[in-house]
Amino acid sequence: MVTLITPELIRDHGLSELEYERIKAILGREPNITELGVFSVMWSEHCSYKNTRRELKKFPTTGPHVLVRAGEENAGVVDIGDGWAVAFKMESHNHPSAVEPFQGAATGVGGIIRDIFTMGARPVFLLDSLRFGPVEGTSPGAKNNRRLFAGVVAGISHYGNCIGVPTIGGEVYFDESYEGNPLVNVFCLGILRHEQIARGAAKGVGNPVFYVGSETGRDGLAGATFASRDLTDESKEDRPAVQVGDPFKGKLLLEACLELLASGCVTGIQDMGAAGLTCSTCETASRGGTGVQIDLALVPQREPGMTPYEILLSESQERMLIIVERGQEAKVKETFEKWDLPYALVGEVTNDGMMRVLNHRRVEVEIPAAKLANDAPVYEREFVPGPRVPEFRIEEIPSVDLQQSLVQLLGHPTIASKNWVFRQYDHTVRAGTVVLPGSDAAVFYVREAGKYLAATCDCNGLYCKLDPREGARIAVAEAARNLVCTGATPLAVTDNLNFGNPYHPENFWQLREAVEGLAEACGKFGTPVIGGNVSLYNQNPSGAIDPTPTVGMVGLVGDERWITRQYFRDATDVIYLIGPIGHEIGAGQYLAIVHGRKTGLPPRLNYQLEMGVQAAVRTLIERGLVKSAHDCSEGGLGVALAECCISGERNIGASVRLGHRPMRFDQVLFNESQSRVIISVRAEDADATEAVCAAAEVPFARLGEVGGPDLIVSTEQEMVRWDVAQLHQTWYFSIERAMCAHET
Amino acid sequence: MKIAVVQFPGSNCDQDCLRALTDGLSVPAEYLWHKKTSISGFDAVVLPGGFSYGDYLRCGAIARFSPIMRAVVRAAKEGMPVIGICNGFQILCEAGLLPGALIRNQSLRFVCELVWLRVETDETPFTARLGRGSLLRMPVAHGEGSYLADEATLATLRSNGQIVFRYVDESGRVTQESNPNGSMLNIAGICNEARNVVGMMPHPDRAWDRRLGSEDGKLLFESLVGTLESAGAG
DSSP, rough: OOOOOOHHHHHHTTHHHHHHHHHHHHHHHHHHHHHHHHHHHSSSSHHHHTTTHHHHHTTTTOOOOTTEEETTTSSOOOOOETEEEEEEEEOOOHHHHHHHHHHHHHHHHHHHHHHHHHOEEEEEEEEEEEESSSOOOHHHHHHHHHHHHHHHHHHHHHHEEEEEHHHEEEEEOOOOGGGOOOOOEEEEEEEEGOOOOOOOOOSTTEEEEEEESSSBBBBTTTTHHHHHHHOGGGGGGGGGOOOOOOOHHHHHHHHHHHHHHTOOEEEEEEEETHHHHHHHHHHHHHTTTTTEEEEESSBBSSTTTTOOOHHHHOOOOOOOEEEOOTTOOOHHHHHHHHHTEEEEEEEEEEEEEEEEEEEEEEEEEEEEEHHHHHOOOOOOOOOOOOOOOOOOOGSSSSOOHHHHHHHHHSSSSSOOOOHHHHHTTSSTTTSSSSEEETSEEEEEETTTTTTEEEEHHHHOHHHHHHHHHHHHHHHHHHHHHHHHHHOOOEEEEEHHHHHSSSSSSHHHHHHHHHHHHHHHHHHTTTOOOEEEEEEEEEEETTTEEOEEEEEEEEEEESGGGGGSSSSSTTTTTTTEEEEEOOOOOTTIIIIIIOOOOOSSOOOOOOHHHHHHHHHHHHHHHHTTSSEEEOOTTTTTTHHHHHHHHHHOOOOOOEEOOOOOSSHHHHHHHHHHSOOOEEEOOOOGHHHHHHHHHHHHHHHHEEEEEEOOOOOEEEEEEEEEEEEOOOOHHHHHHHOOOOOOOOTO | OOOEEOOOBOOOHHHHHHHHHHIIIIOOEEETTTTOOOOOOOEEEEEOOOOOOGOOOSTTGGGGSSSHHHHHHHHTHHHOOOOEEEHHHHHHHHOOOOEEEEEEEEEEEEEEEEEEEEOOOOOOOTTTTTOTTOEEEEEEEEEEOOOEEOOOHHHHHHHOEEEEEEEETSSSOOOTTTOOSGGGGGGEEEEEETTEEESSSSSSGGSSSSSGGGGGHHHHHHHHHHHHHTTTTT
């Protein structure tokens, strides 16, 4: 039976008339239904970046240490010295998680892990950047947000724990804008030798093409297309577009692939992620400058009666395409039989540049592979600046009880301890987690390489909503600052651009601004973007999410002795603030959480100051002067000081004297001006510390001393005192309380 | 002397266990693939943690049928030291080498955290060098680690001194708060009647290096090596 290609069918495939004309021009004829499906997924936003490609070109992507650049392969690769390298990348699974949180998140983890081992790297750790609507209270919305939050965390835990890759850090935010459209951005890093870098290219005409891993089923049909449109109330009917993950199969596939790669017979390897078999065949052919011919009848299938359309567009998980040297077929057989995994010889590399798909030897699809992979239209979307946000004046809000304000901030799920989350993740497997989740950045000892890596993800969506360019700059600066605080030197970045529907000019303006902000900041900090992901159409019926360009940054700690944690250690240690005392209150959590105002201009980033502060902190750490270092971010100095007191193994107080301050005390305590780090040093190292700061010509202030059961903060006019044990109770159990209070 | 680390499909602490032995202690150790049928040439066996066979059906329930398990059971009955860590403990219970069962954590959630353990007996190959009552610090990471047994079994475990580790607080007291999973009697590890087979949920394989914040796990492996050496396996 031949399906007639009607305008409705074309529209249902998310293709425009113009795009259809282009398809006909490429083929020199009308496509059949299977080919239409193939173009539809490959030219979806998710696979082709057709709306964002021009923007992404703005990123700095090169550097002396970049071994594989962004866009070249499944993930970028960076040199870390001594012949070792890291491959890392962040990817979103927002849409699937919105309709099926557990499987959506689980398969997000599986997918990013495959992207990493496809590069020939052994995955060593994961991070997650998650965002949900508010989880507190009894409203149906809060109840649903709790369901999504619990489901996503359980899904990540299910996949990551089973496959044995530790989840060692990340971030979780709660805000109304993510209601019904949670963000699930998963980051994975892997380790490899330079010579082990594997390529996703079909090389060597006549080489056999193998399908390995799970059987193909009907799950996840055209998921890439699903992810490239708005979420609506009807989206739950798209549940079949969500894949189902099997971490056990994922683990077997990981080990089998690394074993086969180590044998040296593999010439090309590509994971079947978005757009499944379609994407892996045309991309490997396109990268190799060759063609690939496969026969679908040979593909292992989970159920009978699947059509070529379904087999090609399925996004069943835990599958790879592997091309080996001719004559090495037995090696594939041996390896995959050892691991009890399905495998099949499905085709070969050809020299005619075509992606040719047969079904029982009859041609079903015949498309020039490079054109399919690379010639999706590229659009310049219209953009219109959002409304100008006025600067916020502190006089617009009443003075409130500051004692209570800090408690309120620490108890807000966005700021509160995330132990409810990371206790569900296995964060100690692989015996390398040196700095546990909950500090500024996680530090992991990669045993095989003898290297300490630090990693963090950061983005303040509220800043980005109120000023996307500045918010994006700050995301990069904060990530770098977090790494520096743990003793690391930043290396490179992966980004995950989460935005609304790009056809709304204001949304596209946000994206443009954010990309330019990221690009500029990455250039300044010398951290090229080596890969990432774009997730658009993050909308719920009430509008777009706050723009969220998440930054994942990796750094290298040069010496074990430099590894630094955020919490105060011992009484009598002296506390310093490196950087200014600040004053910018706009777009801050104090306004949002305590006063219910999501407004004002976010703080401004001054690159010179920021880099000066980071350099000073690095010097202090490398000279062995620093006992703890913590950056000031959400909730400003007040929250940062409290975290220094309560985030260690035991609580410890501090006395902080801020002297004469010509502004309101709430502005002193909770402003979110950038470029600030709180450190503590031994009393006898105070002079040396001050000398370093003076030489670095950065502002600094001696704030006080560590010790006692209370956190006491005073200026010449005022003083507030908090019992740190009580602060700890509020902060540590806040999320658990929100999640459990309504369980029954 | 050579120690086997068994690799089941889905084991994910096999590499950690091997490194703890070879890098942490410089003891010869090798992987032993689950499809093998013999453990000749080895002096002790480690069943590592992970999710053997995806923990499908029930944790450890499929792994016990792996070909190597026949040989492990035979060797255990002949007195070879065998330790099962986490999923390995679950496999030992399923294989009938240890009594009782490990069920879902009371919280119904996976739990990964550092715990304190109290050594209840030094009469096993893995605790011989640990003082009775001494405290160890190491992580747990499991979804199904709540130890369950009937009253009679618990009574036997107690009277025979087969409880090897219990979850305690920092000062060594058995408390409800220090029990991460709802295990009966705060049991974290037990041994068989002959005392050569030990199962435990916490991970000594993640606590053998100062970088990891604790080296207490190393003491277990050192005990094993000491026992094997004095038995003449050196």
